[in-house]
Structure formats: structure tokens, C-alpha cells
Amino acid sequence: MTIQTSNLGFPRLGRKREWKKAIEGYWANKYDLTTLNQQLTDLHKENLLLQKNYNLSSVPVGDFSLYDHILDTSLLFNIIPERFQGREVNDDLLFDIARGNKEHVASALIKWFNTNYHYIVPEWDKAEPKLNHNVLLERFNYAQSLNVDAHPVIVGPITFVALSKGGHQSFEEKVNTLLPLYKEVLQSLVDAGAPYIQIDEPILVTDDSKDYETITQAAYDYFADAGLSDHLVIQTYFERVNLQFLNGLPVKGLGLDFVHDHGFNLQQIKDGVLDRNKVLYAGIIDGRNVWAADIEAKKSLIETLQNYTNDLVIQPSSSLLHVPVSLDDETLDTSIAEGLSFATEKLDELDALKRLFNDNDDRKYNELKTRYARFQEQSFKNLDYDFEKVRTSRQSPFKERKKAQDERLNLPDLPTTTIGSFPQSQEVRKYRADWKNNRITDAAYEAFLKNEIARWIKIQEDIGLDVFVHGEFERNDMVEFFGEKLQGFLVTKFGWVQSYGSRAVKPPVIYGDVKWTEPLTVKETLYAQSLTDKPVKGMLTGPVTILNWSFERVDLPREEVQDQIALAINEEVLALEEAGIQIIQVDEPALREGLPLRSEYHEAYLEKAVRSFKLATSSVADATQIHTHMCYSQFGQIIHAIYDLDADVISIETSRSHGDLIQDFEDITYDLGIGLGVYDIHSPRIPTEAEITEAIHRALQEIDRSLFWVNPDCGLKTRKEDEVKEALSVLVNSVEKLRKSTNSAAV
Ligand code: GLN
Ligand code: ZN
Numbered sequence: 001m002t003i004q005t006s007n008l009g010f011p012r013l014g015r016k017r018e019w020k021k022a023i024e025g026y027w028a029n030k031y032d033l034t035t036l037n038q039q040l041t042d043l044h045k046e047n048l049l050l051q052k053n054y055n056l057s058s059v060p061v062g063d064f065s066l067y068d069h070i071l072d073t074s075l076l077f078n079i080i081p082e083r084f085q086g087r088e089v090n091d092d093l094l095f096d097i098a099r100g101n102k103e104h105v106a107s108a109l110i111k112w113f114n115t116n117y118h119y120i121v122p123e124w125d126k127a128e129p130k131l132n133h134n135v136l137l138e139r140f141n142y143a144q145s146l147n148v149d150a151h152p153v154i155v156g157p158i159t160f161v162a163l164s165k166g167g168h169q170s171f172e173e174k175v176n177t178l179l180p181l182y183k184e185v186l187q188s189l190v191d192a193g194a195p196y197i198q199i200d201e202p203i204l205v206t207d208d209s210k211d212y213e214t215i216t217q218a219a220y221d222y223f224a225d226a227g228l229s230d231h232l233v234i235q236t237y238f239e240r241v242n243l244q245f246l247n248g249l250p251v252k253g254l255g256l257d258f259v260h261d262h263g264f265n266l267q268q269i270k271d272g273v274l275d276r277n278k279v280l281y282a283g284i285i286d287g288r289n290v291w292a293a294d295i296e297a298k299k300s301l302i303e304t305l306q307n308y309t310n311d312l313v314i315q316p317s318s319s320l321l322h323v324p325v326s327l328d329d330e331t332l333d334t335s336i337a338e339g340l341s342f343a344t345e346k347l348d349e350l351d352a353l354k355r356l357f358n359d360n361d362d363r364k365y366n367e368l369k370t371r372y373a374r375f376q377e378q379s380f381k382n383l384d385y386d387f388e389k390v391r392t393s394r395q396s397p398f399k400e401r402k403k404a405q406d407e408r409l410n411l412p413d414l415p416t417t418t419i420g421s422f423p424q425s426q427e428v429r430k431y432r433a434d435w436k437n438n439r440i441t442d443a444a445y446e447a448f449l450k451n452e453i454a455r456w457i458k459i460q461e462d463i464g465l466d467v468f469v470h471g472e473f474e475r476n477d478m479v480e481f482f483g484e485k486l487q488g489f490l491v492t493k494f495g496w497v498q499s500y501g502s503r504a505v506k507p508p509v510i511y512g513d514v515k516w517t518e519p520l521t522v523k524e525t526l527y528a529q530s531l532t533d534k535p536v537k538g539m540l541t542g543p544v545t546i547l548n549w550s551f552e553r554v555d556l557p558r559e560e561v562q563d564q565i566a567l568a569i570n571e572e573v574l575a576l577e578e579a580g581i582q583i584i585q586v587d588e589p590a591l592r593e594g595l596p597l598r599s600e601y602h603e604a605y606l607e608k609a610v611r612s613f614k615l616a617t618s619s620v621a622d623a624t625q626i627h628t629h630m631c632y633s634q635f636g637q638i639i640h641a642i643y644d645l646d647a648d649v650i651s652i653e654t655s656r657s658h659g660d661l662i663q664d665f666e667d668i669t670y671d672l673g674i675g676l677g678v679y680d681i682h683s684p685r686i687p688t689e690a691e692i693t694e695a696i697h698r699a700l701q702e703i704d705r706s707l708f709w710v711n712p713d714c715g716l717k718t719r720k721e722d723e724v725k726e727a728l729s730v731l732v733n734s735v736e737k738l739r740k741s742t743n744s745a746a747v
Pocket of ligand 1: 589
């Protein structure tokens with residue numbers, strides 16, 4: 001039996017983030033829409049031809065987008081947010097919905113399942129679904145004109161509706177409204193010669209998948225009645241499915257993830273659940289990590305799968321949107337580079353397997369096999385860790401610590417502070433880039449940093465904040481910065497991955513044992529502290545977040561890697577304490593997003609997260625105050641774990657949730673320090689005193705005043721200097737008035 005290869009989606013960004021630059025150039029009015037579209041078409045072409053080079057049996061189309069593929073689908077079906085309705089449906093409308101404009105706020109961004117990609121949430125309020133310009137067909141025709149064997153990709157109706165919000169209709173009603181529109185699009189693609197259409201239904205791998213079965217059955221029956229069943233492949237990823245159910249759907253093929261399924265998809269196949277006549281689209285190459293495949297193991301997986309289907313297509317486990325494009329442009333140490341595999345290298349792995357099975361051509365296969373073995377032979381497990389010798393809980397309970405801290409810090413009622421970063425101005429970014437590219441000396445760079453720190457210490461003094469920060473000017477990114485300095489991490493040059501819209505992140509790669517070798521943040525923090533009598537907070541990223549926002553090694557259990565990072569952060573915490581820093585903040589903004597998709601894994605995940613955080617932070621003296629920060633407010637089921645972190649103060653986002661937080665914190669009587677984000681830093685808008693005062697009042701009804709801090713929602717690095725100064729002054733003025741009014745009331 002011959003096997004075929006396919007792909008689910010390719011990174012949009014381009015090898016050197018050309019996509020981002022093209023789009024941002026248009027936003028900055030550097031050229032018009034025609035020019036932008038020309039640039040993007042060129043990029044799309046490059047992506048298609050690049051994939052074709054790897055001999056793929058079919059290349060996906062519909063993954064490429066101007067911003068986000070879910071937003072594309074919303075526009076295709078005219079699910080336009082009410083406030084943007086009445087305008088022509090075109091690219092400018094698309095950008096406005098995604099980014100907001102002068103009159104209207106943008107649509108919400110939400111994390112795409114458990115990845116770091118964010119999609120634009122479709123809004124149903126007053127939506128009038130109909131078919132707009134069929135961009136998908138256009139892109140498919142374009143691929144054909146390039147002689148690329150392609151298949152269209154579209155998010156399926158069940159997942160689309162499940163990820164959307166608003167509207168008075170029921171779930172079923174929404175799906176039913178969309179079905180005729182889907183049918184028309186699918187039919188147009190079939191007519192245009194599409195060999196099959198990949199319908200992404202990742203919602204079917206979640207805890208809730210059972211609830212969707214009836215409507216899923218009805219939807220795909222509808223397509224079957226329209227004569228489409230031989231053309232549709234239901235694609236899932238990120239977790240296991242209920243194969244019994246999927247097997248009963250009238251479609252040509254099923255796409256399953258065999259990497260992130262905890263072994264359950266394979267087990268169901270072995271149990272004989274799959275109908276042999278369905279095409280099995282087997283996701284066997286990890287689409288989310290950057291390690292070269294164990295090609296021998298993949299070969300035997302294929303052999304196993306062949307026993308259970310007549311028709312096998314091998315492909316990555318998910319879209320390659322989640323990995324960088326290519327290793328070609330990197331200049332990495334070859335001994336490590338050999339072990340890596342970005343998007344194009346993954347396609348090469350598929351090609352090697354296809355040649356092996358179909359043509360008895362084992363040249364590439366053997367090459368990859370040798371390379372993999374060579375990489376495995378190197379030992380990246382060199383270090384011994386004594387986890388036992390580091391504390392996993394503070395010396396005294398919170399009440400006692402608080403006493404010691406209050407005596408030492410002597411802070412006023414309702415202390416004010418910020419979350420860490422100050423504006424990363426053009427100048428800051430330029431200095432850092434110049435320094436990285438050796439255009440300026442270390443001394444010149446350091447002098448600039450000192451100057452910037454000093455300037456912002458003065459600004460904080462003038463505004464009248466109580467606890468200062470140094471501003472994080474030396475950091476490009478809160479994870480990459482630590483990746484660059486800790487042993488065991490590798491930082492790539494072009495390893496960018498789209499996070500949302502034009503925003504990309506460059507996760508460091510953890511390849512070896514993590515170790516702290518020298519202070520990472522002490523110099524800047526101490527310098528800031530030397531300029532003021534107010535306490536300056538040390539600013540670190542926590543182990544859970546560092547791991548979550550890195551490409552992690554797979555040769556060790558995850559929790560062990562996380563604990564190694566925790567020990568490294570613990571060293572830095574102690575170095576800061578030793579240097580006299582009295583407050584240390586360990587940020588964990590990724591703690592919640594790392595939560596596994598299936599709830600059966602939640603408890604174990606949270607337990608390990610708490611342990612790692614405590615390893616990182618428990619060794620300090622009672623009088624040293626540990627803060628943590630998370631940029632969201634819906635804690636819900638994880639609130640107990642948050643409490644278990646035992647941080648002296650937690651700062652969280654609340655301004656956009658209008659007090660929702662209070663409920664979660666009330667439910668467990670949260671009696672540790674808590675800093676409330678009283679204004680939204682994502683908007684350039686300056687908050688009013690009334691708003692801030694009201695937010696504080698509302699919170700104080702639930703939270704003990706002696707535990708309460710006042711701060712912005714998150715770091716201020718994306719804001720302009722003037723905005724920051726103005727907003728923080730409003731914050732401090734509001735608090736000062738509150739202090740006065742309460743004092744006079746007490747008299
Ligand atoms: N300390 C970081 C900052 O202020 C926190 C960022 C975050 O929570 N994402 O930028
Ligand atoms: Zn934040």
C-alpha cells in the first residue's frame with residue numbers, strides 16, 4: 001500500500017517575518033492595499049512552492065491569512081460584530097475588527113486551545129449570516145494556477161460556533177444557519193477540483209466533545225445529503241477523540257493526532273474501532289515542538305497503522321503555525337541543530353518516510369536515522385540536582401511573614417506599584433539592537449540602560465508611587481531574556497512563531513540541563529535601588545511561564561525540567577535578597593494557559609506548577625516579600641492552586657472584567673496580599689480618578705484593606721511615556737484622596 005503525505009497548515013510569518021513587516025508597513029501607511037496584497041500574494045506563493053518542494057501529496061490552502069483564519073471565516077460568512085456592521089466587507093474592515101479603530105474596540109482575542117496562538121472571537125450579536133467574497137476559493141484557484149497540488153482548509157461549523165460568542169440563537173440554530181453557507185463554499189471548492197477539503201474540528205478533542213456529538217452528526221449528515229461526503233476530511237488535533245463517534249460520520253477521512261493524544265487515539269485504532277475504508281490522516285510528526293522526529297519509531301508507527309486502514313496519509317500532528325519556518329537561516333551549534341526540526345524539516349521527515357515506503361528509497365530515511373542517533377548519543381543530562389535541599393515552603397505562615405514585612409517596609413495604606421516594565425521606546429529597542437549587533441560597545445549600552453533606569457526612578461518619585469521597579473529596559477521579552485542567560489537554553493535568530501495578528505514571539509529552546517551560573521538581574525535592580533529610598537522590586541519570570549513559553553526538551557519529564565528552572569530562579573531570588581532587595585516579584589502569566597485541554601490532567605499539572613513556584617520562592621527570609629503577577633482575572637477552578645502558591649502579594653488583571661474576580665477570591669477567602677489592576681494597560685486611554693476610585697471601593701467590599709495593593713493591570717512596555725505618566729498620576733492621586741478621606745472619617 002502506498003502512503004501519501006499532507007500538511008495541515010504552514011507558518012504565515014515567512015522566514016524572516018516578512019508577513020509581519022508587510023502588514024505593519026500597511027498599518028503605518030507606508031503603502032496602499034494593492035501593494036500590501038501584492039507582497040502577501042508573493043509570500044503565499046513562496047509558502048506554497050516551498051511546501052511543494054518537499055514532495056507533499058497535498059499542500060493546505062486557507063491557512064494563509066491577513067491576520068487570523070478564524071476571522072477570515074467570520075468575514076466569509078458575514079459574522080460581523082454589530083459595531084462594525086454596515087461597512088463594505090474588505091481587508092480594512094478585517095483589520096479594524098482585529099485591532100479596533102478610533103470609534104470602536106477590537107474583537108476579543110482568545111487563546112487557540114492550549115497553544116500560544118490567539119484567534120479573533122466571532123461575534124453573533126445582530127449578525128446576518130450570508131456568503132461574502134469567497135476568498136478560500138480564490139486562494140485555492142491561485143494554488144492550482146501555480147501547479148501546486150492543494151487541498152482547502154476551513155474551520156468546521158461546530159468548532160466555529162463553539163469558539164464564537166453573542167447572539168440570542170441557540171448553538172444548534174447558529175450551526176443550522178451556517179450549514180447552507182458552508183455547503184455552498186464546499187461545493188464551489190469541489191467544483192474547482194479540490195481533491196478533498198480539510199475541515200478542522202478541534203473542538204471534538206475537548207472535555208465538552210460529548211455535548212457536540214448530536215449536532216455534529218446532524219451537520220455532517222446535512223453535507224452528506226448534499227453529496228459532499230466523499231470530499232470531506234474531519235481534522236482534529238491537540239488531544240484524543242471519541243473514535244467510535246467520528247467513525248460513524250459520513251466523511252471520506254479522519255485526521256487524528258498521534259503525538260498529543262496520550263496514546264488513546266492509537267489505542268482506539270488498535271481496538272479496531274476505525275472503519276478500514278476511511279482514509280486515515282495520521283498526525284505522526286509533532287506539529288508543536290521543534291525536535292527532530294525519532295524516524296525509526298515513526299516508521300514502525302506507520303507499519304502499525306497500515307494494519308488498520310486501506311488508505312493512509314501521514315502528516316504533522318497539527319498545523320505548523322506553531323513552529324518556526326526553517327533551520328536554514330540559523331547559525332546554531334551543529335551538534336544541537338542536528339536534533340532540531342522546524343516546519344520545513346518536518347516536511348522533509350514526511351518525505352523521507354514516504355520515499356521509504358513507496359519507492360524503497362531509504363537514502364533520506366537513513367540519513368535522518370543516523371542524525372537522530374547521533375543527537376541522542378550526546379548527553380544533555382549532565383547535572384545532578386538536589387531538589388531536597390531547597391525549601392518548598394516558606395519558614396513561617398503568611399501572618400507572621402506579613403508582620404516582619406510590614407515592619408521592614410513600612411508602606412502606607414493602599415500601597416501603589418507597577419507590574420515591572422516601562423515603555424520599550426523606539427530608542428530602547430534601537431540601543432538593544434545596536435548592542436546585539438555589535439554596533440555599540442558594552443559600556444555604551446550599559447550607560448544608556450543606567451540613564452533610562454535613573455530617568456524612570458525620578459519619574460516614579462515625581463508621581464509618588466510607593467514601590468518602584470527598574471523598568472526592564474534590558475529585556476527583549478520576559479522569557480527570551482532568561483533563556484539567553486541560563487545554561488541549557490538555546491536562543492535562535494529567526495525562530496519566530498505567531499502569537500496573534502502581526503505579533504510574534506521567539507521561544508527559546510531548552511535542550512539541556514538548566515542552570516544558573518551568574519546573577520541575571522542583580523546589577524540593574526541594585527542600581528535602581530541605589531537611587532531611591534523607596535523599595536525597588538526585583539523582577540523575575542517564574543518557572544511555569546519560562547517552560548510554557550519555551551520549546552521544551554522531550555527527553556526528560558516535563559516536571560523535572562520545570563523544577564530545574566525553578567532551582568535556577570531560586571538562585572536568582574537569593575542573589576537579589578543577598579544584595580538587599582526587599583521585594584521580589586516572580587511573574588507567572590502563563591500558569592493558567594498551560595492547563596492541559598482535558599480536565600483529568602489538571603490536578604497533576606497544578607500540583608507541579610505550585611511545587612515549582614514554591615521551589616523558586618520559598619528560600620527567602622520572612623521579611624522578604626514575594627510577589628507574583630498574572631495577567632488575567634478569571635481564576636475559577638485554579639483559584640486554589642493560586643492560593644497554594646503562598647505568594648505574599650499577587651497582582652492580577654481586573655479592569656476588563658468588571659469585578660468578576662472578586663467572586664473567585666471570595667469563594668475561598670483569599671487572605672494573602674492582593675494587588676488589583678485598576679486600569680487597562682492595553683488601551684492608550686487614560687483612566688479617570690472616578691473609575692479608579694470606584695474599582696478600589698468595589699474591591700474593598702470583599703478584600704481586607706490591609707491586604708490590598710493598587711496597580712495597573714500589567715506591564716507598561718507597550719505604552720507611550722506620556723500615557724504612562726498621566727495614567728499613573730491619576731492612579732496615585734486617586735489613592736491619596738482615598739487615604740485622606742478615610743483618615744478624616746476615622747477622626
Ligand atoms: N513584569 C512583566 C512586565 O511588566 C510582566 C509581563 C506579563 O505579565 N506578561 O512586562
Ligand atoms: Zn501581565
